[in-house]
Amino acid sequence: MSRAERLACKGGNMSGLDGLEKSDIRDLLGKGWLTHDAMWFYHTCRQFGIEKANEINKAAIQAMAPIEMERAKKLLGITAVQNKLIC
Numbered sequence: 001m002s003r004a005e006r007l008a009c010k011g012g013n014m015s016g017l018d019g020l021e022k023s024d025i026r027d028l029l030g031k032g033w034l035t036h037d038a039m040w041f042y043h044t045c046r047q048f049g050i051e052k053a054n055e056i057n058k059a060a061i062q063a064m065a066p067i068e069m070e071r072a073k074k075l076l077g078i079t080a081v082q083n084k085l086i087c
Contacts, residue, residue, distance in 0.1 A: 045053035073081070 041053060041057060044056060048056070073079070
């Protein structure tokens with residue numbers, strides 16, 4: 001059920017954060033992050049050129065990856081990871 005539908009069911013008296021579900025908040029924050037990321041890359045590219053923007057972006061991803069992996073492991077309850085190379 002959408003926020004508008006929930007609002008209608010309650011007689012239209014919802015205000016602020018009332019009635020927001022986790023999925024609404026998650027969607028808002030996710031879209032905000034994607035917009036920020038896109039605007040950061042766009043303006044970096046305009047100011048420094050595509051080569052430098054890609055270089056900076058790659059460095060940011062490399063720095064961020066271990067942090068994101070730890071968050072994912074914590075969320076999934078993973079305590080150890082075995083590295084297996086597939087050739």
